[in-house]
Amino acid sequence: xxxxxxxxxxxxxxxxxxxxxxxxxxxxxxxxxxxxxxxxxxxxxxxxxxxxxxxxxxxxxxxxxxxxxxxxxxxxxxxxxxxxxxxxxxxxxxxxxxxxxxxxxxxxxxxxxxxxxxxxxxxxxxxxxxxxxxxxxxxxxxxxxxxxxxxxxxxxxxxxxxxxxxxxxxxxxxxxxxxxxxxxxxxxxxxxxxxxxxxxxxxxxxxxxxxxxxxxxxxxxxxxxxxxxxxxxxxxxxxxxxxxxxxxxxxxxxxxxxxxxxxxxxxxxxxx
Numbered sequence: 001x002x003x004x005x006x007x008x009x010x011x012x013x014x015x016x017x018x019x020x021x022x023x024x025x026x027x028x029x030x031x032x033x034x035x036x037x038x039x040x041x042x043x044x045x046x047x048x049x050x051x052x053x054x055x056x057x058x059x060x061x062x063x064x065x066x067x068x069x070x071x072x073x074x075x076x077x078x079x080x081x082x083x084x085x086x087x088x089x090x091x092x093x094x095x096x097x098x099x100x101x102x103x104x105x106x107x108x109x110x111x112x113x114x115x116x117x118x119x120x121x122x123x124x125x126x127x128x129x130x131x132x133x134x135x136x137x138x139x140x141x142x143x144x145x146x147x148x149x150x151x152x153x154x155x156x157x158x159x160x161x162x163x164x165x166x167x168x169x170x171x172x173x174x175x176x177x178x179x180x181x182x183x184x185x186x187x188x189x190x191x192x193x194x195x196x197x198x199x200x201x202x203x204x205x206x207x208x209x210x211x212x213x214x215x216x217x218x219x220x221x222x223x224x225x226x227x228x229x230x231x232x233x234x235x236x237x238x239x240x241x242x243x244x245x246x247x248x249x250x251x252x253x254x255x256x257x258x259x260x261x262x263x264x265x266x267x268x269x270x271x272x
Contacts, residue, residue: 006032007229008236009039010052011221013078013134017248025239049229050237054078054136055222057144062224069227073265075240076254077210078136079179080144080217083186085172088113089120092190092202093175095145095216101127101175102141103149113173123173128156130164135179135253140219179253181205191217210255221254230269241266 007029008022014033022031033039036054043051044062051062052075061072082093093116100110113120129151131137138157142148151157159167159176167174168186181188190202193216201214209215223240225233239245241263246256256262 006030006042006048007233008050008052009033009042009048011036011039011054013054013136013221013252013254014052016252018245018252021245021248022236022239025242026233026236029233029236043224050223050225050233052221052223052240054219056219061222064226071225071227071230071269073223073225073241074211074213074220074257075223076221076246076249076256077218078140078221078253079205079210079215079255080137080141081178081181081205082175082189082191082217083168083178083182084175084189085168086185086187087172088187090117090189092192094192094194094200094202096194098141098145098191099147099149101125102129102151102155103146104152105149126156126167126171126174127152127154128159128164128167128174128176130159130161130176130178131157132161132179132253136219137177137179140217141177144217180255191215205255207255207258211257211261218255221249234269237269238266 008031010033012033012035019031019033039051040053040062042048044065046064046066064070082098084090097110097116100106100108110116111125113123113125129138164176164178165182165185167176168182188204190204192200192202194200203209203214205215210218225237243259249256
């Protein structure tokens with residue numbers, strides 16, 4: 001469904017608190033967070049001045065129909081964190097091995113941790129996915145690590161956060177996908193991409209690795225703004241880069257851009 005004309009459009013992850021904060025900070029601006037696909041279309045066709053879009057793997061930035069230049073900024077990212085029990089000797093894991101654990105039809109089925117690492121002790125792998133409402137854990141992982149394949153039938157899907165915490169605390173063979181690092185119990189694994197043309201270096205999901213795009217299990221939320229509308233959107237753009245907005249994005253389960261990066265973006269806007 002096509003969105004109505006609005007100043008700022010984009011992902012439905014921003015409905016609720018983020019949309020409310022934007023309304024309070026920039027009362028003269030209209031918004032319609034009806035989804036990334038209709039938001040992209042509205043922005044390309046000139047029915048919106050800015051768009052906040054989830055940019056999926058291998059997807060390109062929008063090009064405006066009227067060829068106007070676009071200023072873009074990686075505002076936040078939806079991330080999949082891979083966690084295991086604190087006693088697990090593993091420090092990292094590749095996308096291929098994650099697929100071997102979670103996919104219904106993997107290249108090399110992995111049911112035991114010594115299928116991943118021959119030096120590991122024999123321990124059955126307990127795979128689970130915690131994808132709370134408003135997060136994209138299941139969809140991101142299935143799209144990137146599984147390349148669209150279905151999950152193995154015995155994978156526990158969409159478990160609640162308290163169940164995920166219990167698994168990480170009590171099951172030594174657990175490997176659980178969650179939207180943010182565990183607050184206390186559990187150990188976060190670094191993830192190596194390793195796909196053709198991609199780095200085989202493993203990265204953890206820290207603020208820098210996520211923003212730079214080095215951590216592979218993520219979908220960035222990118223802010224695109226028409227160059228000829230920067231001035232009139234100023235109040236809204238400043239709020240979207242504020243600490244208040246970052247806190248709301250984090251509460252939504254996203255990883256906001258580092259504060260220093262957000263401030264540099266605003267400084268560049270001020271000089272245009």
